[in-house]
Amino acid sequence: MPLEKLRRINAVKIEVPQDYKPGMRTKGIIYVDEVLEKELEAQSIAQVANVATLPGIVGASLAMPDIHTGYGFTIGGVAAFDIKDGIISPGGVGYDINCGVRLLRSNLKKEDVIPRVKDLVEVLYNQIPSGVGSKGKIRLGHEDERKLLLKGARWAVENGFGSREDLEYTESGGCIDGADPDLISQRAYERGRAQQGTLGSGNHFTEIQYIDEIYDEKAAESLGLFRDQITVMIHTGSRGFGHQVCTDFLEVMENAVKKYNIELPDKELACAPYNSPEAQDYLSAMKAAANYAWANRQCIMHWVKESFMQVLNAGPNALGMSLIYDVAHNIAKVEEHTVGGRKVKLIVHRKGATRAFPPGHPELPNAYKSIGQPVLIPGDMGRASFVLLGTEMAMQESFGSTCHGAGRVMSRHQAIKRAKGRSIRREMEDKGIFVRSAGRETLAEEMSEAYKDISNVVDVVHKAGISKKVARLRPIGVIKG
């Protein structure tokens, strides 16, 4: 597909015009500057265009600067559909339902932690089951698992993992209503039984960081953040449970496409009309998986706090570790948005995109009402991560959404090849970052060069005004799967 058909709107946005591909019902918009534009894959542009052909799409088919080719929908994609005549698609959510990020603050400064960071990494690695084939410390009986699917992070709190206050600082309170455990396959139950409280593999991590740059002092103060402060970031999702829900419902949707005569430019966009039983069943199952993920991050956070207390021999008050916020970046949600001056209910798909609600939004906790929703953007393990805030511009332009991470530029093979003969662990240590990983090749696959520079990604959404920078976090200890 010709790249010259793309039109630059301004320094941070390009348009995929409606005639880019036959059947497009709307245009596409990709948030990229001229630097990141060079890394655009032709296939991911085609995917933005394909999503624009889906029935009931409202506004443009959007992609964030961390765009890369995904299953049907791009990663970094945002698409909103009318709940009266639109569709819902598992491909618009992804396999790892409610993959997301949470960030903990602390009273600690980097000089308190750096001398013990090796020990902390070791204990965290032992406390948080990670990597291929690892099973969690929590074994769920069938009834427990059903309860967890209904209650999400609340289940974790009721079982001694963290406090009720944490729920207030979690997107959707850590639980979406409407999950239906009866719609979950036996296979998903079996995959979920021993994976609650596990990190997984690939780009998932638990990271000890410090704040090295504050961009907005006032907002940082409201969030309880200060320079040189130690934070911990947890990036994981719904594990095998969510993967199985996606696998199960892709088959359901494939049949729905035939049943409802939906014309698709790509089979991977399999979907169903929002009001069909197939779509509603998927939504209820997806909510169960989202709740599984919120419980998962809540349990892992509990072990992070325990590990810090053990290694630093300090009590909870001295450490002052508390949840800043928890965001989902692979999810579909029914939300109210203003389109053409009218308030409408839409099913917003965010796949590798983060909700970024503005100040005053009713879904924000009271403490953040005046500043907007914290947006947590994990970078690669060697560079940085960011705390941003949601904005009114995001509500107007991107259905209250922004980017989610760095996005790969190198395939696994390229990365492994590039790492040949090098010790990535040693290189990281030379930069003052201690890493522990379960997989033999994880560090090579996950090295910094394999990803876009997160700073470029974040600068684009900041300049576009769909979120604003508050703080930059530098890693000092990383636990990988």
Add this chain to the structure above:
Amino acid sequence: MHCLRLSKKQLDEGRKYEQLDISGDVGLRIRGNTMEELFENAASGMFELITDTSQIKAEDKRTVVIDADNYETLLIRWLNELVFLFDAHNFVGKVFDICLSETILSAVVRGAYFDPKVNERRLLVKAATYHRLSLTKKDSEWEAEVVFDI
């Protein structure tokens, strides 16, 4: 179900499957003299993505029976069934005795239970997908390409 298998010369090791370089994910190009052999090699190739299967003994047994409308869907369902056996039960397949009757597959899978302390941890395969899926006959061989979400 009774199933006859023609004894054919197996492909060389390197021709059974090869990894495909795909940004963010991983793919396999799989070949087989027969459809059964293609399904067998696909399974071997996938488990090789997960761990070093030379460390796995064929000491335990699982049976799989699935069907589909066509061979492409059957291949994805077969691989996802194996993903499930690994992810839920840590079972790694080593030897696959596959019987196809039209698009009904029945298989006896022999292998062992993965121990993260002993076995090598490679990729966490979330699912076999329809992304870029192909299954064709090239000369006298079957060839398929499958992308896995990792």
